[in-house]
Amino acid sequence: MSGVPHQFQQYFARMKKLICLALLLATVRLTQAQTPQPSTLPNYLSYPAGTFTLPLHWKGDSLHQQWEPQASLLIPVSLPGCTRTLYMQFDTGSPYTLLYRQPLQAVHRLFPKTSYGKNLTDTLYQFGFKAGKLPLTAQKIAVINHGDSIIAPNEPLIIGTIGTDLIDHKVVTLDYQHLQLTISDSLPANWQAHQARAFHYAMRRILLPANLSGKQTILYFDSGSSAFPLLIDKATCHQLAIDSTRQTSYPVQSWGRTLTAHTFDTRDSISLAGLRLPIRQVTWIEGANAGQAQQMMRMGIGGMTGNKLLLHHRLVLDTRAKIFMVY
Numbered sequence: 617m618s619g620v621p622h623q624f625q626q627y628f629a630r631m632k633k634l635i636c637l638a639l640l641l642a643t644v645r646l647t648q649a650q651t652p653q654p655s656t657l658p659n660y661l662s663y664p665a666g667t668f669t670l671p672l673h674w675k676g677d678s679l680h681q682q683w684e685p686q687a688s689l690l691i692p693v694s695l696p697g698c699t700r701t702l703y704m705q706f707d708t709g710s711p712y713t714l715l716y717r718q719p720l721q722a723v724h725r726l727f728p729k730t731s732y733g734k735n736l737t738d739t740l741y742q743f744g745f746k747a748g749k750l751p752l753t754a755q756k757i758a759v760i761n762h763g764d765s766i767i768a769p770n771e772p773l774i775i776g777t778i779g780t781d782l783i784d785h786k787v788v789t790l791d792y793q794h795l796q797l798t799i800s801d802s803l804p805a806n807w808q809a810h811q812a813r814a815f816h817y818a819m820r821r822i823l824l825p826a827n828l829s830g831k832q833t834i835l836y837f838d839s840g841s842s843a844f845p846l847l848i849d850k851a852t853c854h855q856l857a858i859d860s861t862r863q864t865s866y867p868v869q870s871w872g873r874t875l876t877a878h879t880f881d882t883r884d885s886i887s888l889a890g891l892r893l894p895i896r897q898v899t900w901i902e903g904a905n906a907g908q909a910q911q912m913m914r915m916g917i918g919g920m921t922g923n924k925l926l927l928h929h930r931l932v933l934d935t936r937a938k939i940f941m942v943y
Contacts, residue, residue, distance in 0.1 A: 657711055657820050660755040661781045667800040670748035673703065674795075675772055677843075679866070684843050689923055691778055691797065694746045697729030703772045704747070706797065707840035710779035711820035713754060715740065716763030719775040726767060747778065750799070777840075780820040783935055790839070790931040792923065804932060812939045813889045822933065823917065824940065827887035829856065833918030835886075841922035846886065846898050848919035853900040856882045868901065875903035886925070889942045893925055 670691055677687035690703040702723065704713075717736050724733020732740065736759050743754040767773055782799070789798040798804070816823035822837040829852075841847070854860040857880035868875045879899045885892045932941045 668750040670797045672795040698727040704776045704778045709838035709840040714758045715776040718765040719763040836920045845924040850900045856884045891942045
C-alpha cells in the first residue's frame with residue numbers, strides 16, 4: 617500500500633523474530649551484573665578504535681493520513697566516487713548492516729565512477745564507505761532488492777540499513793536531543809554507575825527491562841520502529857488507554873497481509889533505568905498471531921519500543937558489559 621512507512625512492512629517479520637528470541641532467553645536470568653560474552657553472530661563490519669560521533673537525521677513519512685516527521689532515523693554516508701550525500705537507516709532491529717540494490721544502481725547511473733552499482737550480486741566483499749567521518753569496511757555485506765530506483769532531487773537517498781553490528785562490543789550513546797550517535801571503547805565521562813541497569817543482549821538484539829503500570833517487563837528496543845512509542849498486546853493497550861472506546865485505526869501492510877494498527881492516547885508512563893518516561897500513545901496490531909503474542913508475554917517480553925519514547929533523552933548502551941542508562 618502506498619504511503620505506508622517501511623517499518624510497518626517489517627513489523628510482522630520482527631514479531632516472529634521476537635518469538636525466537638524469547639525462546640532463546642527463556643533460560644537466561646536478568647541480573648544486575650552479567651559476565652560479558654562475545655556475540656554468537658559473526659561481525660563483518662570493522663573500523664578504527666577510538667571515539668566517533670556520527671550525525672543523525674530524521675526522515676518523515678505519512679502515517680494514517682497524517683505526516684510523521686520522525687518516521688526513520690538516518691545516518692549520512694558517503695561512497696568513493698559519489699559526490700552526493702547518501703543515507704542509511706540506523707536500525708537496531710537488524711543484526712546486520714545491509715545494502716539496497718535499486719538505490720545503489722541509481723547512484724551508479726548518476727555517478728559512474730562508483731564501482732558498487734554495476735552488476736550487483738547478492739553479496740559484496742570488502743565494501744568500503746564512510747558513516748559521517750567514520751571509515752567502515754564490510755568484509756562482506758548482503759544486497760537485497762529494496763528501495764527507490766529513481767533519485768529524487770529533494771529527498772534523502774537511502775542505500776541501506778546500518779544494524780547492531782556497528783555497536784557490537786562497543787559503548788554507544790544515542791543522543792536524541794542533539795541528533796548524534798557516539799560510538800566508543802569506553803564509558804562516557806558523565807556515566808552514573810548507580811543509574812545503570814542490566815539488559816539482555818543476545819543475537820545482537822537489545823531487550824531493556826522496564827516497569828509498566830507497576831509491573832516488571834522487557835521491551836525490545838527497535839530504532840527502526842520510530843512511529844510507535846509502545847507496541848503492546850490488546851488487553852494492556854486498553855488498560856492504559858485514557859478512553860478505550862476512542863482509537864485511531866489504520867491499515868498496515870505486512871509481507872502481503874493487511875493488518876490493522878489501533879492507537880490510543882494514554883496518560884501512563886514507563887520506567888527505564890529508573891527514569892519515568894511519558895508514553896502518550898499505545899498501539900496494538902490486529903491480525904498478528906495471538907498465540908505468538910501470548911508466548912512472548914509468558915517469556916517476559918511485554919512489547920516493543922523505538923525512538924519516539926526517548927525523543928528528549930539520551931540512551932547509553934554498553935553492549936560489552938550489557939548495562940544501560942537513560943538520562
